[in-house]
Ligand SMILES: O=P(O)(O)OC[C@H]1O[C@H](OP(=O)(O)OP(=O)(O)O)[C@H](O)[C@@H]1O
């Protein structure tokens with residue numbers, strides 16, 4: 001158990017959107033979970049919630065519980081199953097809790113930067129867990145320092161916690177203080193915040209990252225917040241609704257109260273959540289992402305048909321689209337690759353050698369199935385192209401006669417600043433190469449990406465209600481020049 005901390009200085013200096021030790025593929029955004037359930041084992045329920053949200057961040061995990069005014073906190077580097085055990089969970093009593101799985105986007109990947117961030121205020125402690133990434137970190141940090149806030153790290157999440165504390169210490173209550181602080185933040189933030197009085201959940205005015213509300217039946221009903229509905233399912237909570245962009249929900253012994261704090265809310269959910277990041281069994285817009293991803297496969301089969309003997313998906317995230325492709329094209333669906341189930345979704349690959357061998361460790365072609373066949377492989381995205389390049393070679397080595405590749409999203413040409421690390425622009429294969437050049441480099445017989453319109457229309461929602469900036473460069477929240485320059489480093493991008 002670690003004591004309530006005021007974070008120490010061992011990770012200074014940091015650059016904004018620190019890029020060191022990044023793997024070569026899109027990483028998950030963080031996972032957050034919150035619960036108000038007096039009488040229940042809130043730590044254990046949070047543990048299960050985080051377990052279901054593990055795919056959103058695998059660097060560190062943490063849980064903070066409140067027992068009256070007393071906060072209990074445990075966090076460390078590693079997976080949820082490595083950070084917690086029965087003994088540790090038993091030392092986290094309380095009526096309410098928040099938890100976090102981290103993939104770092106601002107501030108290095110170190111224990112000191114693990115979340116929840118706990119800070120003290122005149123009304124007691126607050127514990128905050130954040131999914132997303134602020135773009136005005138430099139300005140916010142400056143403001144906080146100038147107002148004598150003793151900031152020690154550069155994690156954007158901790159700055160939000162200190163901004164709330166600052167407003168509360170200036171005399172505001174929890175709600176007013178939090179709302180004042182949210183107005184000072186720009187970028188992406190889905191937050192859960194625990195206080196001695198209750199749990200808050202909010203989304204930024206664009207609702208870039210998801211956050212859902214669930215209820216645990218009982219008398220009285222208990223409320224749960226989670227990044228995705230799979231975090232509700234695992235504890236038997238029913239999905240109630242999404243937290244709206246620019247909405248604050250405040251869960252206390254009085255129940256759930258809602259406040260709309262933004263004057264200009266709009267829907268700009270990250271489309272990458274839908275095509276890749278979130279779990280396929282999670283619901284978005286009242287349907288599973290599995291169904292949406294299958295439609296993407298159907299759509300690309302219509303847009304870019306090709307004749308072949310079999311079609312299969314790149315495990316895991318390419319599979320639903322491959323099934324959809326098969327349904328429309330009539331090309332039989334088969335298993336051409338077997339994934340080692342003990343290799344995580346995002347096998348962290350800090351060096352090129354490890355990246356290359358990582359793919360080999362993760363995916364193995366079925367030689368007897370592939371030999372002499374014309375195959376179509378479907379994946380959800382190509383970012384740097386490392387996976388595709390290795391895979392195509394492995395399929396050819398296994399004896400495939402033809403290899404056709406279909407990607408169920410458009411080419412990734414721009415980096416993300418809102419909580420997903422898609423690397424600097426020069427690392428994105430489609431930023432510098434045309435589709436024909438990529439096909440040549442990957443050594444495929446044909447390559448086609450889904451159209452941008454197709455990706456958005458298949459959501460069956462208003463096509464303006466998504467962020468798709470990594471495909472277009474059209475960022476819904478303006479990126480300050482200094483931050484832009486850290487990742488947008490190419491003069492000319494291929495479109
Ligand atoms: O072009 P690249 O830079 O190689 O990145 C893109 C690849 O990475 C992701 O899969 P991931 O390995 O995370 O696995 P999953 O499908 O098991 O989630 C994605 O689904 C692509 O396969």
Ligand SMILES: NC(=O)CC[C@H](N)C(=O)O
Pocket residue numbers: 028029030031102103104105106107130131132133134155156157419420
């Ligand atoms: N991926 C995320 O959501 C990261 C949250 C936060 N920016 C951090 O670095 O911890």
Ligand code: SF4
Pocket residue numbers: 208270271272273415416417418419420467468469470471
């Ligand atoms: S830039 Fe791409 S990954 Fe980032 S929030 Fe927008 S759609 Fe998602």
Ligand SMILES: [Mg+2]
Pocket residue numbers: 314315316317318379380
């Ligand atoms: Mg994948």
